[in-house]
Amino acid sequence: MNATLQLFLIISSALFSIGLLATLSRRHAIFILIGIELMLAAANLNFIVFWRFGSQQQQPTGVMVAIFSIAIAAAEAAVGLALVIAIYRHYRTTNVDKFDSLKG
Amino acid sequence: MNSVAFLAIAIITLSGALAAATLPKLIHAALSLVIVFVGVAAYFFLLGAEFVGLVQIFVYIGAVAVLIVFTILLTRRDSVNDRGVNWGGVIVALAVFGGLLWIILNTTSLALPAPQTEPLTVKQIGESLMTNYVWPLQCVGLVLTVALIGALILVMEEKRER
Amino acid sequence: MSSWIVTSIWLIPAAPLAFSLLILSLTNSRRAAAAGLAITGQIAALAMSILAFLPTLQTPGFREVHNFTWFTFGDQALRLGWVLDPLAAAMLIMITLVGLCIFVFSAGYMAEDKNFTRFFAYLSFFSGAMLGVVIANSLLLLFVSWELVGLASYLLIGFWIERPSAAAAAKKAFITTRIGDLGFFLGMLWLYHASGTLLFYDNGNGALEPNGLLKIGSSVTLVALLIFCGAVGKSGQFPLHVWLPDAMEGPTPVSALIHAATMVAAGVFLVARVYPLFSLGAVNGVTPSLTVVVSIGVVTALMASLIALAQFDIKRILAYSTVSQLGLMMVSLGVGGVAAGIMHLIAHGFFKALLFLGAGSVIHGLHHEQDIRKMGALRWIMPVTFLTYTVGMMNLSGVPFFFSGGWTKEEILHRTAEWPLSRLPHYLMLAGVVLTALYMTRQVIYVFFGSKRDASAPHESPGVMTMPLIILAACSIILAIFLTPAWPCLHAYLNGEPAHLDLSALVQPMLFLSLVLVAAGIGLGWLMYRNAGEIDPLARAQPGLFRFLENKMWIDEFYEHTFIACSRVVAHLSDFLDRYFWDGLVSLFSGIAQAFAVLSKGFDDHAINARVDDTTTGARRFGRLIAAGHSGQIQAYLGAIALGMLLLLVLYAWLA
Numbered sequence: 078m079n080a081t082l083q084l085f086l087i088i089s090s091a092l093f094s095i096g097l098l099a100t101l102s103r104r105h106a107i108f109i110l111i112g113i114e115l116m117l118a119a120a121n122l123n124f125i126v127f128w129r130f131g132s133q134q135q136q137p138t139g140v141m142v143a144i145f146s147i148a149i150a151a152a153e154a155a156v157g158l159a160l161v162i163a164i165y166r167h168y169r170t171t172n173v174d175k176f177d178s179l180k181g
Numbered sequence: 182m183n184s185v186a187f188l189a190i191a192i193i194t195l196s197g198a199l200a201a202a203t204l205p206k207l208i209h210a211a212l213s214l215v216i217v218f219v220g221v222a223a224y225f226f227l228l229g230a231e232f233v234g235l236v237q238i239f240v241y242i243g244a245v246a247v248l249i250v251f252t253i254l255l256t257r258r259d260s261v262n263d264r265g266v267n268w269g270g271v272i273v274a275l276a277v278f279g280g281l282l283w284i285i286l287n288t289t290s291l292a293l294p295a296p297q298t299e300p301l302t303v304k305q306i307g308e309s310l311m312t313n314y315v316w317p318l319q320c321v322g323l324v325l326t327v328a329l330i331g332a333l334i335l336v337m338e339e340k341r342e343r
Numbered sequence: 344m345s346s347w348i349v350t351s352i353w354l355i356p357a358a359p360l361a362f363s364l365l366i367l368s369l370t371n372s373r374r375a376a377a378a379g380l381a382i383t384g385q386i387a388a389l390a391m392s393i394l395a396f397l398p399t400l401q402t403p404g405f406r407e408v409h410n411f412t413w414f415t416f417g418d419q420a421l422r423l424g425w426v427l428d429p430l431a432a433a434m435l436i437m438i439t440l441v442g443l444c445i446f447v448f449s450a451g452y453m454a455e456d457k458n459f460t461r462f463f464a465y466l467s468f469f470s471g472a473m474l475g476v477v478i479a480n481s482l483l484l485l486f487v488s489w490e491l492v493g494l495a496s497y498l499l500i501g502f503w504i505e506r507p508s509a510a511a512a513a514k515k516a517f518i519t520t521r522i523g524d525l526g527f528f529l530g531m532l533w534l535y536h537a538s539g540t541l542l543f544y545d546n547g548n549g550a551l552e553p554n555g556l557l558k559i560g561s562s563v564t565l566v567a568l569l570i571f572c573g574a575v576g577k578s579g580q581f582p583l584h585v586w587l588p589d590a591m592e593g594p595t596p597v598s599a600l601i602h603a604a605t606m607v608a609a610g611v612f613l614v615a616r617v618y619p620l621f622s623l624g625a626v627n628g629v630t631p632s633l634t635v636v637v638s639i640g641v642v643t644a645l646m647a648s649l650i651a652l653a654q655f656d657i658k659r660i661l662a663y664s665t666v667s668q669l670g671l672m673m674v675s676l677g678v679g680g681v682a683a684g685i686m687h688l689i690a691h692g693f694f695k696a697l698l699f700l701g702a703g704s705v706i707h708g709l710h711h712e713q714d715i716r717k718m719g720a721l722r723w724i725m726p727v728t729f730l731t732y733t734v735g736m737m738n739l740s741g742v743p744f745f746f747s748g749g750w751t752k753e754e755i756l757h758r759t760a761e762w763p764l765s766r767l768p769h770y771l772m773l774a775g776v777v778l779t780a781l782y783m784t785r786q787v788i789y790v791f792f793g794s795k796r797d798a799s800a801p802h803e804s805p806g807v808m809t810m811p812l813i814i815l816a817a818c819s820i821i822l823a824i825f826l827t828p829a830w831p832c833l834h835a836y837l838n839g840e841p842a843h844l845d846l847s848a849l850v851q852p853m854l855f856l857s858l859v860l861v862a863a864g865i866g867l868g869w870l871m872y873r874n875a876g877e878i879d880p881l882a883r884a885q886p887g888l889f890r891f892l893e894n895k896m897w898i899d900e901f902y903e904h905t906f907i908a909c910s911r912v913v914a915h916l917s918d919f920l921d922r923y924f925w926d927g928l929v930s931l932f933s934g935i936a937q938a939f940a941v942l943s944k945g946f947d948d949h950a951i952n953a954r955v956d957d958t959t960t961g962a963r964r965f966g967r968l969i970a971a972g973h974s975g976q977i978q979a980y981l982g983a984i985a986l987g988m989l990l991l992l993v994l995y996a997w998l999a
Contacts, residue, residue: 080187083291088191088224090285092198092217094278099202101270101982107252109977111201111214114245118221121237129228130295137301137309141317143225143233144306147240148321152328154245158252159332165256173977267978273985280992287996 085126093119106161106171110154117150186227194220211249218242228295232303348395349407349427352478355391355435356488359384360471366464377460378450381467385446388474389439392432399432404839408480408544422542426480429837430685434477434612437689440818441604441696442470444811448700449596451807452707456594462502466600469495473605477612482531482541482550482570485613489527489573492609493520496601500593512592519586523576530569534620537562543616551619559623567620567632570613571639578610578669581643585899587666591658595706598658599699603665604692611672611688615681627763628679634764640673641768646896648778652785653881653892656713657702660786664739665695667775671755674768680758682837687751689833690822694738694748697815701732704804704812705790715789722791725803729791731812736787738819740780741861743854747819749861750826752776754834757853776857780864781871788872 096115099108121143128139165171197216204210218241225234285291310318362384366377399405410424446466453462472495475488501513534550535541537559542549549555559566574580579587590602601607614621614636621632644667651663668691675684706713708725722729738748756776759769803809825833828851835841871880881889891897 080184081292081294083285084187086285086291087282088194090278090281091195094274094281095198095202097277097985098271098274101274101978101985102267104267105207107207107249108210110249111210114214115198115201115217118217122221122224125225125228125230125233130293132296135299137306140230140233140301140306141309141314144236145317145321147236148325151240151244152325154248155332156328158248159335161252162255163335171256176977270978270982273982277985277989280989284992284996
C-alpha cells in the first residue's frame with residue numbers, strides 16, 4: 078500500500094486538531110503558543126503534500142510558501158514568547174484566564 | 182512512498198503532538214513538541230522536500246523549541262499549576278477534527294497516489310527565491326527584522342518607570 | 344587488509360576525540376575514570392597506528408588515499424579525504440607513543456589539580472585533533488584540524504586561568520598563531536582558485552600531483568609562501584616565535600606534548616606534506632620559496648639558541664631550544680632534506696618530550712620551583728630524573744652513536760653542506776651545534792650539579808612519573824639504531840626506497856667534526872658553569888650582551904612599540920572619529936528633526952485635536968456598547984474562530 082494524498086491529509090488534520098485542542102483547552106500561555114506551532118506545522122505539511130501530489134513539481138510554489146511560512150512562524154514564536162515574558166513580568170502569572178485587559 | 186515509514190512517522194508525530202498538547206508539565210510538552218517537529222521534518226524528507234525539511238529542523242528545533250524552553254525557564258516561578266482544562270475547547274477541537282475527517286473521507290478525488298517526479302534541487306529553490314519570489318523574500322526579511330526588534334523591546338525592562 | 348585500514352584510518356583521531364567527549368561528561372570528582380578513559384583512548388589510537396604502520400612497511404613508497412565528497416554546491420564538489428603514507432604513519436606512531444607517555448605522566452603530575460578531568464578532556468581533544476592533521480589528505484581538513492589543535496593549545500596554555508599571566512599567554516599564543524594562519528588560509532584559497540582542488544593526492548589530479556601542479560603554474564611560489572606563514576606561526580619561527588616561550592605558562596605535560604613534541608612540529612610537518620608546492624620548478628634543488636624557508640630557519644635556530652643561553656626558567660630554556668630545533672628542521676626541509684627534517688622531528692618529539700617531562704619531574708619534586716638558580720645538586724636526590732634527563736640532553740646536544748638526536752642532526756648538517764646556493768647556513772648550523780651543547784650543559788649543571796641552593800625538601804617523583812621518563816629515554820636510544828647512516832632504514836622508509844647496510848658510512852669527516860664541536864660545547868659549558876652561582880658567569884663577563892639575550896633580544900618590546908602601538912593608534916583614531924565627527928553629524932540631524940517636531944506638535948494640539956476629541960467621545964460611547972460582548976479571554980475568541988471554521992465546514996459539506 079502506498080501512502081495517498083488522503084492519508085496525508087488525515088495526518089495533517091489530526092495534527093491541526095491536536096494543536097487546536099492545546100490552544101483552546103490549556104490555560105498556560107505557552108501551551109497556546111505550542112498549539113499554534115502545531116497548527117502551523119500541520120499547515121506546512123499540507124502545502125508540501127499538495128505540492129508533491131500536484132502535477133507541477135517544477136513550479137516550487139508549495140515549497141516556497143512552506144519556507145516563507147516557516148520564516149514567519151519563527152518571527153511569530155519570537156514575538157509571542159517575548160509577549161509571554163512581558164505579560165508574565167506584569168501579571169506574575171502565565172495563566173491566560175487572568176489576562177483580560179490590554180491596559181497595564 | 183514507503184508505507185512503513187509513513188506509518189512509523191505518523192505514530193511518532195501524532196503521539197508526540199498528543200503529548201505536547203496534554204502533558205501536565207510544560208517542559209515535557211515542549212520536549213514532545215521537538216518530536217513533532219522531527220516527525221514533520223521526516224515527512225518533508227519523505228515527500229522529497231529535503232530543503233524544507235532541513236529548514237524545519239534548523240528553525241523549529243534549533244530556534245523555536247529552544248526559545249520555548251528558555252521562556253519556560255524565565256517564567257518558571259509561576260507556581261500556579263495548570264490543572265484546569267477548558268472542556269469547551271476540547272469539544273470544539275474534536276468537532277473540528279470530526280468535520281475535517283468526514284470531508285476528507287468523503288472526497289473521493291483525494292485517493293490518488295503520488296506522481297513520479299524529478300527531485301527539486303536547492304539550486305532551483307535558490308533561483309526561484311532570487312527571481313519570482315524576490316519581493317516576498319525581502320518582505321520576510323523585513324518582517325523578521327521588525328519581529329526581532331519588537332521582541333527585544335517587549336522584553337526590555339522598563340527601568341525608568343519603576 | 345591494507346585498504347581496510349586506509350578507509351577506517353579516521354578512527355585513529357576519532358578515538359581520542361570521542362573519549363574526550365566522554366571525559367567532559369564526567370563530574371569533577373571522577374579523577375581515576377577521567378585519566379583511565381584518556382589513557383584508554385590513547386592506547387586505542389596507538390594500537391590502530393601500529394596497524395596502519397604495518398602495510399606501509401611492506402611496500403616501499405606505499406601511499407593509499409580515501410577520498411569522499413563532503414558536500415556539493417552547484418557543479419563544484421568539496422572533497423575531503425585521508426591519506427596513509429610513510430610520513431603519516433611515522434608521525435602517527437610518534438604522536439600516539441609520546442602522547443601515551445605524557446598522558447601517564449600527567450596522571451601523576453596533575454594529581455592535585457582541582458580540574459583534573461577537564462585537563463584530560465583537553466589533552467584527549469588535542470591528541471585527536473593532532474592526529475587529524477597528520478592523516479588529512481585535504482588542505483581543508485588539515486586546516487580544520489590545525490585550528491582545532493590551536494584551540495586545544497589555547498585552552499591548555501590557559502588551563503590555570505586564574506593566573507593572569509597564563510590567560511595572557513594563552514591569548515598571545517592564539518592571536519600570534521592566528522596571524523600565521525591568516526596567511527595559511529589565503530594560501531589555501533589561492534590554491535583552490537589555481538588548481539580547483541584541495542586534495543593532496545587524488546589519482547594524479549590532486550594538488551600535489553603532476554596534473555594539479557601543472558594547473559597551479561607560476562603562482563606556486565606565492566601559494567607556498569602563504570602556506571609557510573601558517574607553519575611559521577605554528578612552529579614558532581622568527582618573527583612569530585614570541586608566543587612559544589610564553590606558552591610555558593601551561594602545565595608542564597602540556598608543554599611537553601603540545602609545545603615541544605607534536606603541535607609545534609605540525610608546521611614542519613605541513614611544509615613536508617605540501618613539499619611538492621615548494622620544490623616545483625626547482626633549479627638545482629633551489630626555489631625562491633625554499634630559500635625563504637632556509638633563511639627563516641637559520642635566523643630562528645641561531646637566535647633562539649643564543650637567547651636560551653641567558654634564561655633562568657628551566658622550561659623557558661627548553662622552549663627556546665625547541666624554537667631553535669624547529670628552525671633546524673626548517674633549514675633541513677629548505678635545503679631539500681625532507682626525510683632528514685622529518686627524522687629529526689620524530690627524534691626531537693621523543694627527546695624533547697623526555698626533557699620537558701624531566702623538567703616537570705624536577706619542578707614537581709621542588710614544589711613548583713622553576714628558576715634554575717634555586718635548584719642544584721639534584722643528581723643524588725632525583726637519580727632517575729637525572730639519568731633520563733642526561734639522556735635527553737645528550738640527544739639534544741647531538742652526541743652521535745647512541746642517541747637518535749645526534750644522528751638526525753648529523754644528517755641535517757650533511758644536507759646543509761650540500762646546498763648549492765651558499766655554505767653560510769652550514770657554518771651557522773655548526774655554530775648552533777656548539778651553542779646547543781653549551782646551553783644544555785649550563786642547564787644540567789645548574790639543576791643537577793653544584794651545591795644545593797633550595798631550602799625546601801626536594802624528592803624523587805613517583806613511579807607513574809618516572810616510568811614515562813624511562814620509556815621515552817629508551818625510545819630515543821632505540822630509535823638511534825634506525826637512524827645511523829650505516830643502516831638508514833627510517834630515511835629509506837620515508838623516501839620509499841629499500842635500506843642497505845653499509846658500515847663504511849659511519850666513517851666520515853663530518854662526523855668527527857661535529858663530535859669535536861659537541862665536545863667543545865660541552866667542555867666549554869663545564870668550564871664556564873662548573874662553579875656558577877646566583878650570578879651567571881656570562882653575565883659577569885659580558886653584562887650588556889647577557890642583558891640583551893635575557894630580555895629575548897627585546898623582540899616583544901619591539902612588537903609592543905611598533906605593531907601593537909600602531910593598531911592602538913588606529914583604534915584611538917576611529918574612536919575619536921566616531922565620537923566627535925559622526926556623532927556630531929547625527930546630533931545635528933536629530934536636532935533639526937526635533938525642532939520640526941515641536942512645531943508640528945503645536946499645530947496638532949490646537950488645530951486638530953480639539954475637533955478630533957469631539958468625534959472620539961461619540962465613538963467611545965458606541966464602543967462601550969459593543970465591548971460588553973468582549974470578555975478579554977483569548978481562548979473565548981479563539982474558540983469563536985474555531986466554531987466559525989466548523990460552520991464553514993458544515994456549509995461546505997452541505998453544498999457539496
